[in-house]
Amino acid sequence: MSLPALTHNHDLILRQLADELAQAVYRLTWKFTQSDAALAQRMRNAAITVGVLLAAHPGAPASRASVRRIVFGAIVVLGELGYCLHFARRAGFINETDLKRIGAxxxxxxxxxxxxxxxxxPARAGPAQH
Incomplete structure (x- = not known):
């Protein structure tokens, strides 16, 4: 996805951060895949989905509304991942250090x-004309 009004660098940073997060979640969930495969898979799916959303249509310009939907979708999925991390910690699958590292x-x-x-x-409308 080529984000209008974002620099190429910012677009690249978003993709790199999403990829690093997905890799870290994958490695973390490997520890408890046997104990709770469903939770591990849900966490992996959430982390990978963020990367997929941000990598959609590379190089294709997108409208403001389209970019907002993609970005908002990624934020919602990260919220799901956050809850899964919390749940995994409370269930004893991950430790506090891992929770803080991935959470950060x-x-x-x-x-x-x-x-x-x-x-x-969204662009603000100008003053109403009478």
Whole structure:
């Protein structure tokens, strides 16, 4: 996806952060795949979905509304991942260190996505003419 009004660097940063998060979640869930395969798979799917959303249609310009839908979708999926991390910690599948490490990666990606969302805010209408 080529994000209008975002620099190529910011687009690349979003993709790199999403990829790093997906790789980290995959490695983390490997620890408890046998104990709870469904939770591990759900976490992997969420992390990979973020990358898929951000990689959709590389190089194709997208409308503001389209970019906002993609970015908002990624933020929602990251919320799902956040809850799964919390659940995995409470269930004893991951430790506090892993929760904080992956949580920090997720939060950094959300901060960058929030910037993209703000940069693609709907254009304000001018004053009403009578």
């Amino acid at each position: 990666m997720k939060d950094e990606l959300i901060r960058h996505l929030d910037v993209a969302l703000a940069e693609h805010a």
